[in-house]
Amino acid sequence: MSKQKQSAPGTVQMPARRAFLKAGAAAGGAIAAGAVPGLASATGNPENQAPNVADWSHYLGDGVDAHPYGMPSEHEAHVVRRNVEWLTADTQSSINFTPLHELDGIITPNGLCFERHHGGAAEVDPADYQLMINGLVDKPMIFTMDDLKRFPRVNRIYFLECAANSGMEWRGAQLNGCQFTHGMVHCVMYTGVPLKYILEEAGLKTNAKWLMPEGGDAAGMNRSVPIEKALDDCMIAFKMNGEALRREQGYPARLVVPGWEGNMWVKWIRRIEVGDEPWHAREETSKYTDLLENGKARRFTWEMDCKSVITNPSPQAPLMVKGHNIISGLAWSGRGTVERVDVTLDGGKNWRTARIDGPVLPKALTRFYFEFEWNGEGLLLQSRAIDSTGYIQPTKDELRVARGTNSIYHNNGIQTWHVQASGEVENVEVS
Numbered sequence: 001m002s003k004q005k006q007s008a009p010g011t012v013q014m015p016a017r018r019a020f021l022k023a024g025a026a027a028g029g030a031i032a033a034g035a036v037p038g039l040a041s042a043t044g045n046p047e048n049q050a051p052n053v054a055d056w057s058h059y060l061g062d063g064v065d066a067h068p069y070g071m072p073s074e075h076e077a078h079v080v081r082r083n084v085e086w087l088t089a090d091t092q093s094s095i096n097f098t099p100l101h102e103l104d105g106i107i108t109p110n111g112l113c114f115e116r117h118h119g120g121a122a123e124v125d126p127a128d129y130q131l132m133i134n135g136l137v138d139k140p141m142i143f144t145m146d147d148l149k150r151f152p153r154v155n156r157i158y159f160l161e162c163a164a165n166s167g168m169e170w171r172g173a174q175l176n177g178c179q180f181t182h183g184m185v186h187c188v189m190y191t192g193v194p195l196k197y198i199l200e201e202a203g204l205k206t207n208a209k210w211l212m213p214e215g216g217d218a219a220g221m222n223r224s225v226p227i228e229k230a231l232d233d234c235m236i237a238f239k240m241n242g243e244a245l246r247r248e249q250g251y252p253a254r255l256v257v258p259g260w261e262g263n264m265w266v267k268w269i270r271r272i273e274v275g276d277e278p279w280h281a282r283e284e285t286s287k288y289t290d291l292l293e294n295g296k297a298r299r300f301t302w303e304m305d306c307k308s309v310i311t312n313p314s315p316q317a318p319l320m321v322k323g324h325n326i327i328s329g330l331a332w333s334g335r336g337t338v339e340r341v342d343v344t345l346d347g348g349k350n351w352r353t354a355r356i357d358g359p360v361l362p363k364a365l366t367r368f369y370f371e372f373e374w375n376g377e378g379l380l381l382q383s384r385a386i387d388s389t390g391y392i393q394p395t396k397d398e399l400r401v402a403r404g405t406n407s408i409y410h411n412n413g414i415q416t417w418h419v420q421a422s423g424e425v426e427n428v429e430v431s
């Protein structure tokens, strides 16, 4: 087992794990007579706890005018997106990460979806918004938001994963928290117009083979998208989880490219040019390619390979008590559905099938659980997902044999968490 220490200054903010553990241990010793055996007792103010009547039961609560737009409880203030300060030079061209260890089910709340901007989050007035279609079409067209909303629309749940998710982990275990190692993924229900309808409206010429969607942000981000994908399941989305897209996610409209790398999901989309060959733009030549050991680069690696991660326990979410515990995690595949997830407690010697719960949808996050008894011994936790094509999530060593160590993108290797006797969890690798 080897662990590479974080090389840059430790600016990642972490909860005070030792304090948590102490509180847990104290509570463990203070189970009241008659308490249900096997359940941990509460840790807060005993005056508010049974059999007493809690403080909040004695007075009227907030009126309905207190929160015109509802916010999470103040006790959940630690559940936020976080960035790793040393990763990028500024916060406009930066990344923050989804707090996966705080979430459950498969839907990411809008305010917690990770953000990746190459030129900051553009502020677009929907009244001025336009989407232009030009190039190899019968009639170049410009659509307003109102125009887009008059097309037949669909609702689809998809994950979006940045190609660079887990990119810092190619050469060894580095970041301590699944928020940072795996938090460049989110999964929401999009409402929008199938791109096919918009292209049909403009009329594709017979030599139309590629699209170049372009963002309205300062980065003007663009990518080449093959026409088959555009006509298959791409969408122009204007809603996420039922409400308007958040500004950070491309308000008022973004491209949805299901199962494919996040970089192609152009936000604040302002133009789609139709052409007969790819553009070989910056984001598909110098970036978002994988330099192999032999000097050649993998290019146009669009589909996100099947991947999984245990979100709890993990470095930001230690094991609190011995006895009955639950391992929970997420699995996904850009090629279809998650067929099965296996979990190991001993670094891959013995694998057991996890329990999948909730919807199992193509190109969406899938939730799994594994219930177990923890006797306080060290554990090496891993999960391994298998998708509907039969593809099995590889180990990190297998990935390195295939692709070397120059890569940043497309790291879907198996993650290992070392649970120590104290309950604290560390990012490690086993070989």
Ligand code: MTE
Binding pocket: 113, 114, 115, 116, 117, 118, 119, 160, 161, 162, 163, 186, 214, 215, 216, 217, 219, 220, 221, 248, 249, 250, 261, 262, 263, 264, 265, 266, 267, 268
């Ligand atoms: N679109 C524009 N216009 N500008 C951008 O910087 N970033 C891309 C993509 N679309 C980007 C963009 C990248 S690299 C990713 S991973 C996803 O948006 C992130 O989407 P999110 O911020 O909604 O999580």
Ligand code: CO
Binding pocket: 116, 161, 162, 163, 164, 262, 263
């Ligand atoms: Co990205």
